[in-house]
Amino acid sequence: MKHKNAHSVLAQFFDQHHAVRGTIARGHITPTDLLPLGHVTPRLTRFAAHHDTWLFSKVVGVVAEHASRSGVTSITDLGAGSCIPTIRACLEHPQYTGRVTCVDIDDDALKIGAENVTTYQLAPRYTFVRNDMLDYLDRNSIATHSALVANPPFLPVPPGSDDPYFLPVDGGPDGTHYLRAILTSALPVGTLVGLEWSSLSNPAAVIGMMQAFYDVLYVQAFDIDAGIYTEAPRLRPYIEAQAARGLAVVNPPADGLMGWTFIGTVLRKKR
Numbered sequence: 001m002k003h004k005n006a007h008s009v010l011a012q013f014f015d016q017h018h019a020v021r022g023t024i025a026r027g028h029i030t031p032t033d034l035l036p037l038g039h040v041t042p043r044l045t046r047f048a049a050h051h052d053t054w055l056f057s058k059v060v061g062v063v064a065e066h067a068s069r070s071g072v073t074s075i076t077d078l079g080a081g082s083c084i085p086t087i088r089a090c091l092e093h094p095q096y097t098g099r100v101t102c103v104d105i106d107d108d109a110l111k112i113g114a115e116n117v118t119t120y121q122l123a124p125r126y127t128f129v130r131n132d133m134l135d136y137l138d139r140n141s142i143a144t145h146s147a148l149v150a151n152p153p154f155l156p157v158p159p160g161s162d163d164p165y166f167l168p169v170d171g172g173p174d175g176t177h178y179l180r181a182i183l184t185s186a187l188p189v190g191t192l193v194g195l196e197w198s199s200l201s202n203p204a205a206v207i208g209m210m211q212a213f214y215d216v217l218y219v220q221a222f223d224i225d226a227g228i229y230t231e232a233p234r235l236r237p238y239i240e241a242q243a244a245r246g247l248a249v250v251n252p253p254a255d256g257l258m259g260w261t262f263i264g265t266v267l268r269k270k271r
């Protein structure tokens with residue numbers, strides 16, 4: 001019953017906000033698809049899900065469009081990794097001329113991100129900060145007329161997991177550890193927030209927080225046949241149990257694989 005409820009909450013959210021729908025196959029996106037704007041292939045971090053980076057780039061592009069129309073002069077990217085999504089947004093939306101602050105906890109990711117912004121000649125507009133994203137949110141007030149974007153770790157991972165393989169994706173026991181903190185943080189009214197998340201990240205709870213604190217400006221929902229991390233033998237049975245509890249929504253399996261949905265949202269803080 002609960003399971004059905006999570007499905008219908010998600011379906012209603014997509015309908016209500018006229019979600020852009022699509023499907024994306026694992027392995028479909030290659031590194032050269034990520035930034036097809038120059039002759040250089042960007043450097044990639046150990047985060048292996050290129051399709052996720054590609055989908056998040058669409059979200060950041062929508063944020064850049066809104067930002068340039070509403071006088072926003074700064075975008076903060078929490079968990080910025082390779083920086084490909086913001087680089088792409090700056091190149092494809094030149095009307096956004098503001099700054100970008102990239103926060104990541106992983107030294108290698110920060111190094112690779114900095115190399116990529118230099119390659120694409122955007123370094124003067126970028127600042128890099130090594131910090132836990134939630135600590136950063138706590139300690140730094142986000143300015144009025146700014147935007148926050150994040151493709152944070154959002155997969156449900158069993159409590160007590162300390163496997164470094166899951167660092168880029170470990171969103172805590174129900175996948176909402178970072179999403180909840182971002183959505184409930186005291187951002188100024190009007191702040192634009194671009195978030196990548198998923199049908200596995202306790203969607204009823206996430207949608208409840210979005211509806212309480214934000215106007216929803218844009219939604220995209222892309223079904224995937226199976227995720228790289230979610231097929232890991234340590235993770236899949238846990239996610240299936242989460243789905244049975246109504247805390248994750250999986251799509252009908254094809255070829256024995258577990259499908260699910262990547263969700264991108266652009267929000268504006270209303271209170």
Ligand SMILES: C[S@@+](CC[C@H](N)C(=O)[O-])C[C@H]1O[C@@H](n2cnc3c(N)ncnc32)[C@H](O)[C@@H]1O
Nearest residue numbers: 053056079080081104105106109132133151168
């Ligand atoms: C899902 S990946 C997204 C990377 C990039 N934004 C993209 O879309 O390709 C999550 C990123 O968050 C970083 N990360 C994980 N936990 C973090 C934390 N507690 N604080 C800051 N960054 C974190 C990882 O190093 C990784 O680069």
